[in-house]
Amino acid sequence: MLEVISPGNIQELQAIIRRSDEYRNPYYLAGGTDLVLQIRSRRAEPDLLVELGKIETLKTIADCGENLIIGSMATFTDLVENQLICKKAPVLAEAAAQCAAPQVRNQGTIGGNIANASPAADLLPPLLALNAKLNLLSPQGRREVPVASILKGVGENYLKPLELIEKIKVPLQNGRGAFVKLGIRNSMVIARISTTLIINENETGLIERAAISLGAVAPTVVRIPEAEAVLNGKKPHVDLLKEAMEIVVNETKKYLGQRASAPYKIRAVRGVMAEAFFRIYPALMEGLADGI
Amino acid sequence: MEYELNFTVNGKKISLQVGKTERLLDILRNRLNLTGAKESCGEGECGACSIILNGKLVNSCLVIAPQVQGGVVETIEGLSCKEAALLQEAFVKTGAIQCGFCTPALIMAAKDLLSRNSNPDKKEIREQIAGNLCRCTGYEKIVLAIEYGARELRNDREGVNSEKPIYLDRQGSGSS
Ligand SMILES: Cc1cc2nc3c(=O)[nH]c(=O)nc-3n(C[C@H](O)[C@H](O)[C@H](O)COP(=O)(O)OP(=O)(O)OC[C@H]3O[C@@H](n4cnc5c(N)ncnc54)[C@H](O)[C@@H]3O)c2cc1C
Ligand code: FES
Ligand code: FES
Numbered sequence: 464m465l466e467v468i469s470p471g472n473i474q475e476l477q478a479i480i481r482r483s484d485e486y487r488n489p490y491y492l493a494g495g496t497d498l499v500l501q502i503r504s505r506r507a508e509p510d511l512l513v514e515l516g517k518i519e520t521l522k523t524i525a526d527c528g529e530n531l532i533i534g535s536m537a538t539f540t541d542l543v544e545n546q547l548i549c550k551k552a553p554v555l556a557e558a559a560a561q562c563a564a565p566q567v568r569n570q571g572t573i574g575g576n577i578a579n580a581s582p583a584a585d586l587l588p589p590l591l592a593l594n595a596k597l598n599l600l601s602p603q604g605r606r607e608v609p610v611a612s613i614l615k616g617v618g619e620n621y622l623k624p625l626e627l628i629e630k631i632k633v634p635l636q637n638g639r640g641a642f643v644k645l646g647i648r649n650s651m652v653i654a655r656i657s658t659t660l661i662i663n664e665n666e667t668g669l670i671e672r673a674a675i676s677l678g679a680v681a682p683t684v685v686r687i688p689e690a691e692a693v694l695n696g697k698k699p700h701v702d703l704l705k706e707a708m709e710i711v712v713n714e715t716k717k718y719l720g721q722r723a724s725a726p727y728k729i730r731a732v733r734g735v736m737a738e739a740f741f742r743i744y745p746a747l748m749e750g751l752a753d754g755i
Numbered sequence: 756m757e758y759e760l761n762f763t764v765n766g767k768k769i770s771l772q773v774g775k776t777e778r779l780l781d782i783l784r785n786r787l788n789l790t791g792a793k794e795s796c797g798e799g800e801c802g803a804c805s806i807i808l809n810g811k812l813v814n815s816c817l818v819i820a821p822q823v824q825g826g827v828v829e830t831i832e833g834l835s836c837k838e839a840a841l842l843q844e845a846f847v848k849t850g851a852i853q854c855g856f857c858t859p860a861l862i863m864a865a866k867d868l869l870s871r872n873s874n875p876d877k878k879e880i881r882e883q884i885a886g887n888l889c890r891c892t893g894y895e896k897i898v899l900a901i902e903y904g905a906r907e908l909r910n911d912r913e914g915v916n917s918e919k920p921i922y923l924d925r926q927g928s929g930s931s
Pocket of ligand 1: 491492496498536561567574575576579627628
């Protein structure tokens with residue numbers, strides 16, 4: 464028997480979370496753009512559906528100084544249209560704008576995108592590059608963890624049963640950023656390869672913090688710390704960017720191994736990385752693009 | 756029959772017994788006989804089932820009953836006579852309809868866009884209909900239809916008589 468509950472606020476939800484051990488296979492239902500299809504194909508067989516759409520506080524987006532606090536029920540459209548996100552974490556808005564088509568953007572949520580843990584989820588590369596954290600709520604109370612720490616594998620996460628992603632805490636982007644994804648068609652493709660690049664420079668023009676993340680090359684979205692380390696503390700120069708790109712490509716090769724799609728994906732990674740660097744350093748990258 | 760669903764469809768309050776995971780698309784088509792929303796892919800890819808839920812354009816094949824509880828649904832059947840007439844006429848006059856399967860959803864997508872932007876350009880129209888597939892027309896005429904429909908609706912609101920029809924503006928693309 465399937466039970467359905469639509470709590471009206473967080474207190475009502477907490478009462479349900481406390482009873483989570485009464486269910487074998489409880490699920491949250493956010494926008495449903497992943498879960499409805501999983502239920503229909505019996506890839507998900509819930510005995511409890513907790514529908515989150517009636518909890519207004521999960522839809523808010525707020526500015527808390529150092530961080531933006533995004534409710535897990537904010538939709539792709541909310542992210543695209545929100546002025547705070549567009550100004551203070553523009554790579555996230557950029558990624559949301561390139562997801563799916565208007566219908567799915569109006570319905571799909573950031574919480575669902577994270578929990579669904581697809582290696583091709585478009586909001587994960589920007590969230591990882593921004594060092595975003597999750598505020599989680601479970602029978603044991605609240606905890607705060609980095610987004611990457613709940614990603615387990617393809618479509619799998621480390622959340623406990625009925626552990627709720629309540630809010631996403633996103634540090635301000637500050638520096639320049641680029642989200643680039645390669646798909647066959649712009650609107651409906653679930654990203655084949657996507658990347659987020661963020662570069663923060665200090666007053667003297669040295670790279671203070673570089674963040675590079677890649678989607679769809681490994682079982683989860685990943686950061687490439689080896690390439691970031693090469694950039695950190697250096698003055699941007701075309702040879703430096705080339706070196707960083709080569710490291711990204713080499714790390715990708717390790718992840719992809721002998722998969723049939725590897726040769727294609729390696730070229731694709733080179734392409735999206737070149738585009739991302741070009742977007743941040745157009746003058747330095749001029750001319751290099753032809754050689755990719 | 757396990758879930759009591761109360762919601763508003765095209766301005767009318769409705770109470771129904773439905774399945775707990777029954778799709779809005781099936782509720783509309785099978786229980787309310789509102790067959791304007793079509794099923795094609797059933798996976799959110801084609802947009803043929805587009806309707807407006809709580810003011811947002813969504814695919815009704817990806818929405819299940821609990822998400823509709825207490826909500827407000829607008830379907831093609833609920834358009835005002837004027838809106839329906841002008842948008843339909845725009846699609847007919849520009850040749851944007853062939854088999855017509857995609858048309859109700861495209862008109863809902865157009866309505867959604869025009870409610871926010873009464874004078875969209877071609878690029879905005881293309882972005883709005885990016886999730887609506889049409890196997891027949893090749894989209895050019897659909898974009899033209901929405902442009903034309905938008906102008907007719909603006910003119911109607913302002914009480915202006917249309918000048919030269921937009922579907923004849925571009926050589927060779929119009930049919931009458
Ligand atoms: C046609 C189509 C195109 C798509 N295109 C893209 C694309 O371009 N890019 C992309 O990234 N994705 C895409 N998707 C996938 C999907 O839309 C996204 O992953 C979306 O963000 C899922 O959010 P949702 O609210 O619909 O999640 P749901 O389907 O409601 O839930 C997904 C999973 O997350 C869990 N969950 C949801 N919210 C929470 C929460 N707050 N706390 C804990 N667990 C939770 C659910 O229990 C479920 O297991 C596409 C899907 C379709 C159907
Ligand atoms: S039938 Fe719903 S999107 Fe295709
Ligand atoms: S007119 Fe036939 S699918 Fe569009």
